[in-house]
Amino acid sequence: MKLQQLRYIVEVLNHNLNVSSTAESLFTSQPGISKQVRMLEDELGVQIFGRTGKHLTHVTPAGQEVINIAQQVLEQVQAIKAVAAEHTQPDCGKLNIATTHTQARYALPRVIKRFIEQYPKVSLHMHQGSPSQISEAAAKGKADFAIATEALHLYQDLIMLPCYHWNRSIIVPKDHPLAQIDKLSIHDIAQHPIVTYVHGFTGRSELDKAFNTAGEEPQIVFTATDADVIKTYVRMGIGIGVVATMAYDAEEDTDLIALPAAHLFDPSTTKIGFRRGSFLRTYMFDFIENFAPHLTKSRVEEAMQLRSHEEIEKLFSDIELPTL
Numbered sequence: 001m002k003l004q005q006l007r008y009i010v011e012v013l014n015h016n017l018n019v020s021s022t023a024e025s026l027f028t029s030q031p032g033i034s035k036q037v038r039m040l041e042d043e044l045g046v047q048i049f050g051r052t053g054k055h056l057t058h059v060t061p062a063g064q065e066v067i068n069i070a071q072q073v074l075e076q077v078q079a080i081k082a083v084a085a086e087h088t089q090p091d092c093g094k095l096n097i098a099t100t101h102t103q104a105r106y107a108l109p110r111v112i113k114r115f116i117e118q119y120p121k122v123s124l125h126m127h128q129g130s131p132s133q134i135s136e137a138a139a140k141g142k143a144d145f146a147i148a149t150e151a152l153h154l155y156q157d158l159i160m161l162p163c164y165h166w167n168r169s170i171i172v173p174k175d176h177p178l179a180q181i182d183k184l185s186i187h188d189i190a191q192h193p194i195v196t197y198v199h200g201f202t203g204r205s206e207l208d209k210a211f212n213t214a215g216e217e218p219q220i221v222f223t224a225t226d227a228d229v230i231k232t233y234v235r236m237g238i239g240i241g242v243v244a245t246m247a248y249d250a251e252e253d254t255d256l257i258a259l260p261a262a263h264l265f266d267p268s269t270t271k272i273g274f275r276r277g278s279f280l281r282t283y284m285f286d287f288i289e290n291f292a293p294h295l296t297k298s299r300v301e302e303a304m305q306l307r308s309h310e311e312i313e314k315l316f317s318d319i320e321l322p323t324l
Contacts, residue, residue: 003077005040006070008033009048013067014140017049017056072277075141079279086281092121093281098134098143099126101226103270106246107164107324108147111291118290119283130225131200138273144284146273147291150200158273159303162316163292165267165323168207169248169258171234171241178240179257186214186264193221193239195230206265207242231256246324269321276304294319 008022012033015022023030034054041048048063049056059067085093095115099108104126116124127134127143131150138146139157146158149166170189172178181188190211197204211218221239224230227247234241234256241256248258272288272295274280285297294316303312 001040001043002036003074005036006073008036009040009063009067010070010074012037012049012056013059017058019056071141075275075277078141079277082279082281086279089121090282091119093283094123094125095145095284095287096125096127096143097145097147098137099128099147100131100134100149101128101228102244102247103147104128105226105228106244107270108291111287114290115283115287118286122283135273138275141275144274144278145287147270148273149268149270150205156309157276159276159306160271160273160309160312161288161292161295161300161303162313162319162321163270163272163295165269165321166244166246167262167267167323168242168265169245170261171231171243171248171253171256171258173235173237173255174257176240176257178259181259184259184261184264186210186216189240189242189261189264190214190216190218193219194242195222195224195233195239196220196242197227197230198223198225206268210265267323294321 008026011022011026012019015025019030019033023033026033037048044066046062046066047060048066050058050060082093097108108126112124112126115122127137129137131148134143134146134148135158137143147163170178170184178184178188178192196207199205199208207218219239222230222233224233227243230241230243231247231253233239242261245258245262248256250258272291280300285300288295288300289297299315303315306312306315
């Protein structure tokens with residue numbers, strides 16, 4: 001049994017049993033992967049994958065157990081390498097962050113700048129996607145950290161730590177009728193077409209909940225994953241924008257005005273998540289604390305010992321999170 005064989009079966013599963021795609025991602029040949037998988041099956045005496053002709057069709061029950069253990073073995077190998085690197089090259093390494101556009105554009109720049117200044121020899125890579133894509137990347141070990149507001153709770157093997165609260169503002173041109181109202185209501189907003197986030201992005205669920213509670217139906221005419229795109233369509237007169245308050249920049253968005261809406265929507269909480277059992281390098285702990293100062297190394301290590309999301313939430317329940 002070889003580590004290479006274990007890596008192959010894990011990656012075949014990650015690529016939906018597509019051996020050709022797996023070979024491409026691993027920079028090797030399709031026949032080579034197929035041969036190694038067969039050799040492993042022969043050695044173990046069980047089929048890991050079911051087949052129809054030359055095509056893999058499903059993972060067998062025994063195969064799923066083998067793959068689960070293989071994933072753990074590969075994670076431990078990576079942990080061993082990380083431990084060694086921590087002692088031999090403490091200021092060198094890689095950091096992969098998966099996050100949404102809103103976090104990348106508005107919440108992370110100062111953190112990234114400070115981190116690069118502090119650790120110039122650490123190669124930092126940012127991957128953007130939907131909350132579910134981000135969470136999956138962290139769960140599969142393709143990203144060290146996932147930073148998002150939604151979907152992280154869907155993965156039990158992620159440790160999720162609360163970073164900050166945020167809420168929404170209504171973005172309109174300065175001459176818009178809503179700008180004349182002192183305190184907006186859901187009814188006021190419901191009278192206008194709305195441009196906002198795609199469902200499942202950036203706390204969109206709280207908007208839907210607020211309208212449902214008020215018995216109103218939102219006139220959503222356009223959705224996007226990017227707050228800058230939303231503001232562009234507000235400028236075009238397509239509708240009023242409902243975006244994260246942090247996405248409004250008074251210096252850059254001089255033609256728009258942000259109307260307070262925190263009284264209309266429940267706040268959302270952005271969290272940082274990483275795979276349970278991960279070995280965190282010193283620079284990883286520092287990145288977390290730079291992003292959320294209350295997440296000190298000792299608190300993160302304490303959270304890493306807990307087994308459920310509920311226990312972690314209780315651990316941080318008495319901490320007043322900042323609001324962006």
